Amino acid sequence: MAKINHNNYLDTIDELIVDAQKRGVVHLFTDGEELTGRELNINGRDLLNFGTCGYLGLEMEESIKEGAIDFTRRYGTQFSVSRTYVTSGFNVELETLLRKMYGHPVIVSPSTSTSHIAVIPTIVRDNAAIILDQQVHMSVQTACQLVKPRGIPVEMIRHSNMEMLERKLIEWQGRYDKIWYMIDGVYSMYGDIAPLDDILRLMAKYDALHVYVDDAHGMSWYGKNGAGYVFDKIGVPKKMVLVTTLAKGFGVTGGITVFPTEEMYEKVRVFGGPLTYSHPLAPPLLGAAIASANIHLSDKIYTYQAELKERIDYCNKLFEVQDLPVISNPDTPIYFIGMGHPRVGYNMVKRLLDDGFYLNIGLFPAVPVKNTGVRFTLTRHQQLKDIKALVNCIAYHFPKALAEEGLDDEKVFKAFKINTAMLLHSSNGHATKVFAPLPVPAPVKDFGYTIQHENSINNIDKNTWDKLLACEGSFTWDALHLLEIAFSGHEKIEDNWDFHYYIIRDNANKPVLATFLTVGVYKDDLLSQAAISMQIEDKRKDEPYYLTSKTIGMGSLLTEGKHLFIDRNKTDWKEIFSLLIDQLLVLQEQTGAENIILRDFEEADEEIRDFLLGEGFVKIAMPHANLIDNLEWNTTEEFLATLSQNSRKNIRREVLKFEDKFTVQIKESITQEEAELYYEMYLNVKSRNFSINYFPYPKKLFAQFQHFPDWEYVFLYLKPENKTTKENLPVAIAASYEGENHYCPMILGMDYDYAYDFKAYKQILYQIVKRAKELGKSKIYMGFSADLEKRKLG
Template sequence: MAKADEVLDRFDRLISEGVQRGLLHNSAEDERLDGRTVTLGGVPMVNFGSCSYLGLETHPALRAGVIDAVDRFGTQFSSSRAYLSSPAYPAAESALAELLGRPTILTPSTTMGHLAAMPVLIGGDDALLLDHQVHNSVRTAAKLAQAQGTHVEVIAHSDLGALRERVDHLRRTHRRVWYALDGLYSMYADFAPFAALDELMAEQEQLWLYVDDAHSFSWTGRHGRGRALDALGSLAAQRTVVAGSLNKSFAAAGGALSLPDAESRRRVFTLGGTLIFSGPVQPPMLGAVLASLHLHRTPEVAERQERLLHLIRLFNRLATDSGLPVVSHSEAPIRCVAAGSPAVAYNLAARLHAAGYFTDVATLPAVPAKRSGARITITTHHTPADIAAIVGELAEALPKALADEGQSIADLDWAFQDHRDERPVPLPV
């Protein structure tokens, strides 16, 4: 197994190559943003790299909420929440709890929420099974639980047979067996198999779920509560923690830790390290949180969800017609077009940039190197014409990128024949 320094050096070389090609570590040059375009090198580009899926970051109600909060509370409230929370916090957390239907903590980010919750809720008598593709922030928090004595394993992606086998084995010696997963996986955009998980949890009383649902909050689910809370039944929800992001489609800031009961909330708020020792969401963005939560209870957000779904379905239909190798054909606003090697992914992204489309590159460390791709994110700022244009550009650019790097569509078929990695990977200590 490669040493940690060797792994970091490999990441450094790959990411630095993307920086040198002008594909990573960019800054938008715009004096004013409209949500649809960004300017790089003096050239406006249609932005297919935003996670603000409902396009609410430019909404007048959110802007007004920020201005009102600054007017009333200033730019900053500099206190750990262990001592004192700013005046808008109780209202924001109460509104979040009402929308999600469960006790909720507003955290400075989803990552900070994981770091607060996992070491408190997952004890030394528990076992933790990490989905192979669970978000890096969950894996980082899992190391804290592991350091406290929690038994940690990594299992193949969305393999419920492997999950059942490990739960059957571990429940004999552990109080609870946790399965940590994403509700919507952020690179390939496949959803967790919640219907099957619901059935498995009914069979396995010691199975608990820890769900990072960051990428499905707001744009899907009743009032934007995401995929997990909508899909899981009441019995499973009683043994499930859901963490969501307000930094993405909610167009505000922070994370939401949705907990199954008031006592779990109390313990995490009392004992969670990042809630004791770190700063809070600041007043301007608490204003945005409140404004966004209010908006999510109106018909407008449901209409935006429908408009976004129409654009996603249009992309999927056109991509299928064009023969594009989309990794997952889910109806999610993240669309990953397979490229294979990092060299092809960078080549493809560069061609898209040259044609006037800003996109992300999915490669190490987010995905296996041989399964790199172009990551396109769709928002309600886009038009049907934008969708048709980028699909057309992808269909033209991908064969050229493959040819430039000495690869073919057959290589992609081999690399992505099953994007689950069946080999359990040990968690670095």
């Protein structure tokens, strides 16, 4: 199986966080000798604090602090004994108080994350399945990975999408005893609330559906005894487990799990992973938590809730008169103002920090890149004048940050799919602000440049196109004309590609940017590890379009080379590139595509990297293109001298040793019969190669090959004495594009009956290199995948 280097997801996240750190908006440090709750001292400046989740301000409550101090003095700083051996009596006292709050059995753990790790692997039995909401907290997602080695399927659906959930329930009902849907009650970024009524309806309809809820952000500020948003709305039904927190609104640290039955409670108490071997809550935290639980069981909690509600209502009224994209639910103390592009978010947060406000940036991977925003929270610590100052400051800086980054609010609204929309709404259905429908712009001129957008290469001058891009890959005017024919008129949606060509010209009518893109159905695991794709393909046998998305991709899934021409000598080339991206966003809106993929940029090009990050794109390492550009040799020995010692040994042992077993034919065109054979041999390769996972090319493409100019075909035959059959059929075929100075082998077909004994795959790669040298080419685009074998050739 061909192997490639895959992108590391953590590297992508690291790059974004490092970028945000450079801009001074994350990884900050507090100064000062004390905290007040209302202010944070950062870099020697006192900032109004709108960035923490202590919604009721209980972390500064005197009785809670005294509880921690009292327990520290009496019991020390830790109780270092596993709960399997001895449980602190004060731990039992705290759980008894929490049981009074919920009326259900409760287990306390050192953190909410620990709760998930203890509970999920215990309650999810072997004949079960897990469905993750796309926005469920990362700590839940991490804990769910622990059950996958037991063969338990873990799949994700789009955020709060009940239609997708029900489709999955219909599919899995009867196959699994329990299907666990993992959600948050109040989501931490957008402050939106899970559709609890819809979930209850599905729980009643499908016996197998069970729900696991993390309501950490709904805790304390809402409901009777501050038991949280979810519990107040629906309690803890028999088929639900509720996890919440002693942190955030509760004012301490730790996790709470509320069980529907004593039986489930006992199983987790006895067998719950870290509950059996890790430390319990330390005495200072127990003292503080007991004090906070007593507040929750008193009328005092309602006074505190009312004070926070006053601040929420006041903030909502302030936003009613502002034309700002407030994305969050106004019933919660979490606010999210859409910024769209990360660079606008960075700009905005920096401006607010400079004006004396600390808040957060909502950034990938917590939210999609194009849905970056400014996130802030309300607490009892803030005064009404603080809230007014912040809202006014956001309203003042929002248009300035957009203008400074070359964007406008219309693009932000589109990023969050806001057209005729209620930007600020409440659960009673009352809209406080309604925006008119946004027209889809289709600019022809901008910044003095003219944009030409065509749906067919036939509408573009052949000489102009080939002059700009023919020398960069396998996409001449003629080749694209035939590709348009090959990828149209099919029954299967994946076999039809829509082509889009863009040329941007300056005032002198000189092209300064040119590219083409295709719109088609991509597999979401296009660049996943092969083992993952193989598992997904099993699923696709019954559901062909499982985990697929309509995608706009620069170039196509067939062509290779540099698909973008841009005149980097222009001082405003970034503005020119932005014009293209604006066009692609319009195209995305028109086609309903979920993703835009831009490709073929040099890894070391930091200027392009920074530009695209600012435009809302995430850098993903693509597979190696395996370019061979050292063809300054004339003999086999000279060729070998260009290779490493290990590669020379390998080529001699596995390529040159068998070269005399083969004959090679170069054909300028192929017959219909040869095209059909080629297609079957291509499918042999495709069915074995999951390193880049895409839908197989349609058979019509191979029928078109005989019409492709500038293409030739390398046929590799075994000599008759080396074959077990008398048929004179090739054992390998490669279609190659012949450019002016470059050579691109594009599609490989193999007969695997002879692939191993005579190393036919390595042989045809070698013959391709020899052919490029024979033609006098200066470089070869060897294509993606099989990196190890291709690198041995230079």
